[in-house]
Amino acid sequence: MHSAVxxxxxxxEKQGQAQRLGMWLFLAxxxxxxxALFAAYGVYxxxxxxxxxxxxxxxxxxxxxxxxxxxxxxxxxxxMGLDAxxxxxxRRTGLLFGLSxxxxxxxxxxxxxxxxxxxLHAELPGPFYGGPIAGSGGSxxxxxxxxxxxxxxFHVLVGMTVLGVIGARTWLGxxxxxxxxxxxxxxxxxxxxxxxxxxVFPLIYLI
Amino acid sequence: MxxxxxxxxxxxxxxxxxxxxxxxxxxWLTTLDHKRIGVMFLITTLIFxxxxxxFAMLIRIELLTPGPTIMDAMSYNRMFTLHGVVMIFLFMIxxxxxxxxxxxxxxMVGAKDVAFPxxxxxxxxxxxxxxxIALGGMIYGGxxxxxxxxxPYSTTTTTKVVPILLGAFILxxxxxxxxxxxxxxxxxxxxxxxxxxxxxxxxxxxxxxxVIQILATPVLGMTLLLVAIEHAxxxxxxxxxxxxxxxxxxxxxxxxxxxxxxxxxxxxxxxxSEVVCAFSRKNIFGYKAVAYSSLGIAxxxxxxxxxxxxxxxxxxxxxxxxxxxxxxVGIFTAIKVFNWVATMYKGxxxxxxxxxxxxxxxxxxxxxxxxxxxxATVSLDIHWQDTYFVVAHFHFIMVGSxxxxxxxxxxxxxxxxxxRMYNERxxxxxxxxxxxxxxxxxxxxxxLGNEGMPRRYFNYPERFQALNVASTAxxxxxxxxxxxxxxxxxxxxxxxxxxxxxxxxxxxxxxLTPSPPxxxxxxxxxxxxxxxxxxxxxxxxxxxxxxxxxSHA
Numbered sequence: 001m002h003s004a005v006x007x008x009x010x011x012x013e014k015q016g017q018a019q020r021l022g023m024w025l026f027l028a029x030x031x032x033x034x035x036a037l038f039a040a041y042g043v044y045x046x047x048x049x050x051x052x053x054x055x056x057x058x059x060x061x062x063x064x065x066x067x068x069x070x071x072x073x074x075x076x077x078x079x080m081g082l083d084a085x086x087x088x089x090x091r092r093t094g095l096l097f098g099l100s101x102x103x104x105x106x107x108x109x110x111x112x113x114x115x116x117x118x119x120l121h122a123e124l125p126g127p128f129y130g131g132p133i134a135g136s137g138g139s140x141x142x143x144x145x146x147x148x149x150x151x152x153x154f155h156v157l158v159g160m161t162v163l164g165v166i167g168a169r170t171w172l173g174x175x176x177x178x179x180x181x182x183x184x185x186x187x188x189x190x191x192x193x194x195x196x197x198x199x200v201f202p203l204i205y206l207i
Numbered sequence: 208m209x210x211x212x213x214x215x216x217x218x219x220x221x222x223x224x225x226x227x228x229x230x231x232x233x234x235w236l237t238t239l240d241h242k243r244i245g246v247m248f249l250i251t252t253l254i255f256x257x258x259x260x261x262f263a264m265l266i267r268i269e270l271l272t273p274g275p276t277i278m279d280a281m282s283y284n285r286m287f288t289l290h291g292v293v294m295i296f297l298f299m300i301x302x303x304x305x306x307x308x309x310x311x312x313x314x315m316v317g318a319k320d321v322a323f324p325x326x327x328x329x330x331x332x333x334x335x336x337x338x339x340i341a342l343g344g345m346i347y348g349g350x351x352x353x354x355x356x357x358x359p360y361s362t363t364t365t366t367k368v369v370p371i372l373l374g375a376f377i378l379x380x381x382x383x384x385x386x387x388x389x390x391x392x393x394x395x396x397x398x399x400x401x402x403x404x405x406x407x408x409x410x411x412x413x414x415x416x417x418v419i420q421i422l423a424t425p426v427l428g429m430t431l432l433l434v435a436i437e438h439a440x441x442x443x444x445x446x447x448x449x450x451x452x453x454x455x456x457x458x459x460x461x462x463x464x465x466x467x468x469x470x471x472x473x474x475x476x477x478x479x480s481e482v483v484c485a486f487s488r489k490n491i492f493g494y495k496a497v498a499y500s501s502l503g504i505a506x507x508x509x510x511x512x513x514x515x516x517x518x519x520x521x522x523x524x525x526x527x528x529x530x531x532x533x534x535x536v537g538i539f540t541a542i543k544v545f546n547w548v549a550t551m552y553k554g555x556x557x558x559x560x561x562x563x564x565x566x567x568x569x570x571x572x573x574x575x576x577x578x579x580x581x582x583a584t585v586s587l588d589i590h591w592q593d594t595y596f597v598v599a600h601f602h603f604i605m606v607g608s609x610x611x612x613x614x615x616x617x618x619x620x621x622x623x624x625x626x627r628m629y630n631e632r633x634x635x636x637x638x639x640x641x642x643x644x645x646x647x648x649x650x651x652x653x654x655l656g657n658e659g660m661p662r663r664y665f666n667y668p669e670r671f672q673a674l675n676v677a678s679t680a681x682x683x684x685x686x687x688x689x690x691x692x693x694x695x696x697x698x699x700x701x702x703x704x705x706x707x708x709x710x711x712x713x714x715x716x717x718x719l720t721p722s723p724p725x726x727x728x729x730x731x732x733x734x735x736x737x738x739x740x741x742x743x744x745x746x747x748x749x750x751x752x753x754x755x756x757x758s759h760a
Binding site: 006007008009014017018021022025026028029030032033035036037039040043044047048125126127135136137139140143144147 | 318319320322323324383387388390391392394395396421422423424425426428429430433436437440441442443444449450451452455459727
């Protein structure tokens with residue numbers, strides 16, 4: 001039996017099945033975590049329609065757009081990395097995961113510039129809001145903006161760490177053609193982080 | 208039970224999970240064995256049950272007389288908040304799933320362990336961490352918001368809400384990890400021979416519970432985090448003074464916390480389905496109906512949260528829809544009740560302690576359930592909203608039923624977990640005290656609520672005193688009952704007679720292995736040819752079934 005099989009599983013395949021199911025369930029909890037914030041965004045957008053569209057228009061849409069492109073590309077490189085490890089090309093997977101982490105860094109840096117812009121213009125949550133929008137709508141928008149993008153950025157950081165650890169282990173040959181479920185799961189997580197952004201981007205920047 | 212042919216002189220399994228691989232404290236704290244983790248959960252949740260019970264006693268003593276009796280109004284507010292938080296988050300949600308579920312579920316599916324043993328241990332430590340943070344907040348000052356943390360009060364009060372919120376947030380992760388583990392275990396680790404329709408009903412119900420734990424808990428986590436952020440930094444997400452919507456908080460809160468009621472009651476139903484078969488010596492009546500109605504409750508439970516908001520300003524249409532959906536839960540529950548009762552019919556009932564708790568469970572579930580249907584009726588709820596009627600209702604349905612099931616489980620599986628029997632006579636004494644104490648505590652509260660006494664009030668008019676005294680007297684009996692149980696259970700650890708693998712003559716899969724079970728659950732994996740609730744082919748049962756054992760002869 002393969003050395004990676006835990007004592008209570010009968011085969012590597014069965015163990016992989018369990019790990020995949022576990023990951024999908026975990027992703028479901030992640031989706032629901034964000035769903036609460038999206039629902040709050042929907043409710044307040046309905047309550048403060050004008051303020052929210054005004055605040056949304058003041059965001060740098062091109063930065064969000066570039067970030068969307070960057071993240072989708074990083075998902076592509078992760079998928080290529082998984083394809084490589086299935087074919088037994090460990091080193092290539094390590095490199096591709098490294099490239100994905102770099103793209104994640106680009107995303108974070110751009111996000112950082114956006115945050116800097118907001119701080120300079122006092123576009124901050126709750127009582128710290130000093131922007132041009134009158135009433136509670138502006139501060140509410142930026143409360144939710146920082147909560148959603150902040151939580152997402154946190155997930156990007158976690159995802160980069162996961163890709164780093166799994167990528168390094170793959171490079172070292174811990175995973176290969178016959179045992180690559182952890183690589184797959186790391187990829188799944190990264191795809192979810194992207195997928196959430198694909199909902200965040202139109203919600204906050206476009207509509 | 209000695210009349211059953213397969214019971215040879217009982218033996219205490221020499222090599223079992225309690226002494227393998229080692230017996231030291233360190234081997235327990237670092238164990239990956241689901242049985243040990245289950246036992247650790249049981250011990251910890253029982254400690255918190257005692258803490259929550261102590262708070263409850265103090266509340267009842269305070270309410271003996273109108274005005275201050277033993278504490279001031281602020282301490283009273285803290286007391287009922289802590290009682291709710293401790294009982295719900297630290298006892299009722301984890302006790303049966305994480306405690307008994309952990310111990311039994313892998314054995315019942317013929318597995319050596321849960322799918323992810325490390326996550327399982329992590330779940331325990333996350334639980335401890337959350338509990339300690341919440342407890343720290345309580346010792347440091349406590350909160351006065353009630354366990355529901357309604358905004359805007361919870362975001363503006365000066366009491367220590369944040370650590371308690373964070374504690375509950377962290378506890379959520381424990382709940383998610385355990386639920387995730389169970390679902391994956393049931394899907395991937397069933398032994399050959401155990402098909403979905405041969406799963407013990409306990410497993411079905413715990414499975415339904417796990418689905419709720421996974422899908423509802425993240426929303427609560429996010430909500431509590433938002434309240435904590437708002438309290439700490441004044442962001443105003445739920446505070447109307449700062450443009451927030453407090454009703455949104457109620458929606459979010461109950462989207463989790465209503466299904467959470469089913470996190471508490473479904474495991475209770477899990478236990479009851481096992482107990483009723485074992486002590487009626489009858490096949491379960493309507494296996495599929497009992498199994499699938501668990502999933503039905505889990506599903507419908509997600510669409511009933513609005514019945515907590517009947518008076519919070521939601522539209523009449525919403526209120527009507529949520530009212531009707533809430534009654535669907537009653538249908539699924541009734542399906543179970545009818546099947547349990549039908550299981551007893553013409554059975555050969557042995558009136559042991561777990562069975563007494565089963566009867567108590569049926570009674571409380573019926574009382575709590577019927578008043579629940581009444582409360583789901585919008586027009587009636589307007590009268591009862593936020594009165595002691597609601598307090599009595601949810602104590603009957605989620606506390607009474609869950610505690611009955613918890614105690615039934617404790618007695619039924621005690622010989623499996625410890626290898627020894629408790630004293631049956633004292634068991635019956637304890638059960639009588641607990642059941643009657645519970646009734647005397649909460650029945651008067653229905654009357655109080657109907658007459659208009661609001662919940663969470665420190666003071667009340669003279670005319671309510673008699674019923675309050677009755678309730679407190681009942682609570683004392685309840686407390687004494689728990690003490691009796693604690694004493695004989697602990698005594699049995701050392702002096703109880705050796706139980707043997709199957710002291711009840713039960714057909715459940717977990718009784719096929721020695722008591723206490725070996726490290727990997729089965730010395731040799733059984734073939735699992737028959738179902739876990741099949742008694743019809745048991746030697747000696749045919750002779751009994753036609754009526755000799757029942758009063759209808």
